[in-house]
Amino acid sequence: MNHDTPAAPPSPPEPRTHLTSPATRSTLRIQNRLIAAAREYLTAAGFTELLPPVVGPVTDPGSRGSKQVDIDFYGHRYKLMTSAILYKQASLLAFDKIFCIAPNVRLEPLETADTDRHLAEFHQLDVEMAGADRDRITGLVEELVVHMVRTTRDALPADFELLGRDTDAFTELLRGSFGRRTHAEAVAELRTVGHDQNPDAEIDWAGEALLSAKAGRPFFVTDYPKGSRGFYDRESRTEPGVLRNFDLIAPEGYGELCSGSERTNDYAQIVTRMRETGENPQKYRWYLDLVREGVPASAGFGIGVERLTRYVAGRDAVWQASAFPKLPGVVSP
Amino acid sequence: MSRGPAAPAFPEDEVRRRARSGAAAAFPAAEDYGRVLFGAAPAAGPEDGLDRMRLVPPVFMADRLKKLIELGREPMYDDVELTTGIGGFTAALPVYVSALGSTSAAGGDLGLALSRQAARLGLPMVIGENVVPVHGYGRLEGPETPGTPDAPDVRQGPGGGLPTTLLGRLRAYAGELPDGLGGLAVQQSTEDADAEVWNLVYSDPAARPLLDSGRLAFELKTGQGAKPGLGGMTVLDTAAAARFGDRYGLDAAALGGRHVLRSSSPGTFTAEILRQQIRLMRNNFPRARVWVKLHPGRDVAEAARVAVAAGADAVTVDGAEGGTGWAPVAFAGRVGLPLAACLRRLAADPPPCLLVSGRMWEGARAVKSLALGARAVGLGRAALLAVAEDPEQGLIRFAECLALEMRLLVSALGKYSPDALDQQDVWSPEGD
Numbered sequence: 088m089n090h091d092t093p094a095a096p097p098s099p100p101e102p103r104t105h106l107t108s109p110a111t112r113s114t115l116r117i118q119n120r121l122i123a124a125a126r127e128y129l130t131a132a133g134f135t136e137l138l139p140p141v142v143g144p145v146t147d148p149g150s151r152g153s154k155q156v157d158i159d160f161y162g163h164r165y166k167l168m169t170s171a172i173l174y175k176q177a178s179l180l181a182f183d184k185i186f187c188i189a190p191n192v193r194l195e196p197l198e199t200a201d202t203d204r205h206l207a208e209f210h211q212l213d214v215e216m217a218g219a220d221r222d223r224i225t226g227l228v229e230e231l232v233v234h235m236v237r238t239t240r241d242a243l244p245a246d247f248e249l250l251g252r253d254t255d256a257f258t259e260l261l262r263g264s265f266g267r268r269t270h271a272e273a274v275a276e277l278r279t280v281g282h283d284q285n286p287d288a289e290i291d292w293a294g295e296a297l298l299s300a301k302a303g304r305p306f307f308v309t310d311y312p313k314g315s316r317g318f319y320d321r322e323s324r325t326e327p328g329v330l331r332n333f334d335l336i337a338p339e340g341y342g343e344l345c346s347g348s349e350r351t352n353d354y355a356q357i358v359t360r361m362r363e364t365g366e367n368p369q370k371y372r373w374y375l376d377l378v379r380e381g382v383p384a385s386a387g388f389g390i391g392v393e394r395l396t397r398y399v400a401g402r403d404a405v406w407q408a409s410a411f412p413k414l415p416g417v418v419s420p
Numbered sequence: 421m422s423r424g425p426a427a428p429a430f431p432e433d434e435v436r437r438r439a440r441s442g443a444a445a446a447f448p449a450a451e452d453y454g455r456v457l458f459g460a461a462p463a464a465g466p467e468d469g470l471d472r473m474r475l476v477p478p479v480f481m482a483d484r485l486k487k488l489i490e491l492g493r494e495p496m497y498d499d500v501e502l503t504t505g506i507g508g509f510t511a512a513l514p515v516y517v518s519a520l521g522s523t524s525a526a527g528g529d530l531g532l533a534l535s536r537q538a539a540r541l542g543l544p545m546v547i548g549e550n551v552v553p554v555h556g557y558g559r560l561e562g563p564e565t566p567g568t569p570d571a572p573d574v575r576q577g578p579g580g581g582l583p584t585t586l587l588g589r590l591r592a593y594a595g596e597l598p599d600g601l602g603g604l605a606v607q608q609s610t611e612d613a614d615a616e617v618w619n620l621v622y623s624d625p626a627a628r629p630l631l632d633s634g635r636l637a638f639e640l641k642t643g644q645g646a647k648p649g650l651g652g653m654t655v656l657d658t659a660a661a662a663r664f665g666d667r668y669g670l671d672a673a674a675l676g677g678r679h680v681l682r683s684s685s686p687g688t689f690t691a692e693i694l695r696q697q698i699r700l701m702r703n704n705f706p707r708a709r710v711w712v713k714l715h716p717g718r719d720v721a722e723a724a725r726v727a728v729a730a731g732a733d734a735v736t737v738d739g740a741e742g743g744t745g746w747a748p749v750a751f752a753g754r755v756g757l758p759l760a761a762c763l764r765r766l767a768a769d770p771p772p773c774l775l776v777s778g779r780m781w782e783g784a785r786a787v788k789s790l791a792l793g794a795r796a797v798g799l800g801r802a803a804l805l806a807v808a809e810d811p812e813q814g815l816i817r818f819a820e821c822l823a824l825e826m827r828l829l830v831s832a833l834g835k836y837s838p839d840a841l842d843q844q845d846v847w848s849p850e851g852d
Binding site: 151152153154155164194195196197198285287288289291312313314315359362363364365366367370415416 | 611614685697701703707
């Protein structure tokens with residue numbers, strides 16, 4: 088993969104060509120094996136798989152300017168889920184450890200159409216665990232990703248061969264210890280190479296690609312500043328303004344695979360953080376009522392299924408890891 | 421020609437005269453020259469602190485000498501360069517058009533005509549809050565309340581033109597904008613957050629030319645001059661009100677039987693909430709500029725400092741004299757700091773790009789504001805009245821007159837650009 092060439096990878100072809108292409112088939116087989124491996128691992132570890140809601144009165148306010156899809160629910164404005172986050176926290180009232188594979192729809196800004204990493208419709212492997220802190224949950228991410236990649240590599244050598252994906256690329260990953268750096272360290276690193284990264288914001292696309300391209304193994308970026316993430320990422324008790332969250336970044340320039348955090352579960356903090364993120368608490372009524380009565384402290388994460396597939400399969404663009412890809416702003420089946 | 425809205429608390433006749441006559445309105449009638457004896461006249465209307473101040477040209481003018489050397493001739497008023505950077509945009513004058521939100525006075529043709537003329541002038545424009553819930557966005561859906569007094573069914577614009585939805589106003593503005601000038605700032609209220617106005621605009625193909633040319637901003641609003649501490653208010657007829665019930669506070673008793681008062685919440689701010697909202701805007705909309713509008717609160721200087729430190733490209737202060745909208749009687753003239761007091765409080769540590777509004781309509785008030793630390797002044801009622809007077813040329817003529825007055829006044833101070841103005845150019849009867 089080469090980030091120096093400005094030429095965009097090809098856009099999605101029409102469905103017949105895409106679905107009958109050997110490369111698509113191998114990619115989707117890899118995706119299928121990754122998901123099966125995740126289910127094996129998580130179920131064995133005591134997690135219960137729930138079926139996620141698709142619509143609701145409110146959803147993840149998300150970030151980076153993507154628009155939610157409104158639907159008319161018997162005269163009420165409902166939303167298609169942009170992520171399962173609110174339901175993940177609520178689900179801990181039933182089980183201490185849950186996961187789901189959730190469809191998400193986000194009308195991303197048009198500028199993301201050529202990042203190779205954004206789909207307007209995608210899936211997330213969502214995991215939430217009561218009582219976990221960040222160390223526990225990032226440890227789980229490591230073990231889970233190692234299991235998914237190892238199982239898939241061992242099961243599908245012919246598909247990796249067909250795609251020309253050298254599985255030696257996973258040698259470092261399979262050792263199981265991912266790198267860690269704080270957001271502030273990542274900002275400093277980017278600034279030393281002349282990239283003008285805003286210290287108060289998410290690592291921008293270009294900065295993330297730079298860090299990812301330099302890495303030989305996946306790594307976590309932790310401690311994002313408040314103001315870059317949603318109200319549900321918990322603020323540090325000892326370092327105000329710093330969130331107890333993380334992203335997992337793939338090596339080889341593939342970029343972000345996963346986001347996660349310890350969760351805010353204190354009612355007053357959630358309402359305050361809603362204001363800090365410009366949200367109207369009024370519309371989160373069901374969620375706030377639940378939180379006011381108490382939900383368990385937890386930590387969790389969501390792995391972008393198409394992004395992980397793209398990385399493991401070594402594809403140029405994330406849409407190649409979707410059977411029916413929808414790129415921002417592009418009208419397609 | 422319809423006269424459009426009335427503005428009894430405003431020098432409406434003067435504004436309308438400017439909209440008809442353009443630059444000529446900066447002077448007494450030319451036919452009186454040589455026949456009438458003129459001289460200093462007492463103020464015609466009510467005065468506030470800013471009106472009572474005077475611009476005071478010095479006798480010795482070092483800057484004029486510099487300009488003389490640069491030009492190789494004596495500089496004149498038309499040598500004043502008014503082009504000004506405003507919150508990341510470039511404006512032909514140190515002037516922008518203030519937010520006119522869902523007020524029905526800015527609905528219909530008037531809002532569109534205003535957008536077109538502001539664009540042709542190369543002036544930045546703010547689109548106010550609550551336009552989407554009241555007038556609709558304009559993509560697939562129409563307004564949510566067709567047929568209310570606030571929102572006549574305007575999916576199709578009057579005369580078959582662009583609709584007065586947010587997207588209609590955006591297109592009307594972007595369609596007439598000269599290269600390199602102007603820019604659009606879009607507000608989002610607490611209730612607008614439900615409609616995700618900023619996300620909608622940021623991801624819409626129609627906004628792309630503005631984004632690509634760096635001429636889109638989002639304005640975070642903490643309040644407004646006309647009713648500091650309260651949110652926006654609109655009057656609905658009783659039948660239409662029910663549709664808004666789950667998102668807005670409705671008061672059926674306040675206005676008698678036939679009307680319902682709809683109040684937006686003002687939104688809760690602390691220093692940390694303001695700081696983090698600005699950071700989130702910069703995080704989520706990296707290609708848009710961030711403007712912050714403050715009401716004339718007693719802590720306006722501290723709020724401005726927080727906004728600037730968090731990365732706001734412009735801070736707008738709406739003096740208590742401002743406002744196009746509907747406000748409780750108890751607030752008019754009784755609540756909030758006058759603009760002159762805001763400027764005094766901001767003077768110790770002025771925001772790098774301070775925009776002010778509040779009863780702006782003529783050159784002296786504008787130039788005094790610039791000298792006291794503002795980068796540009798906002799036209800609210802004046803812009804609406806000028807466009808109402810003549811939907812094709814009213815604001816353009818009005819701005820021609822304002823620009824001439826500004827050039828005359830700035831050059832009289834021995835200066836040739838607005839950024840050369842400073843506090844010494846203003847004399848206050850309270851301080852001398």
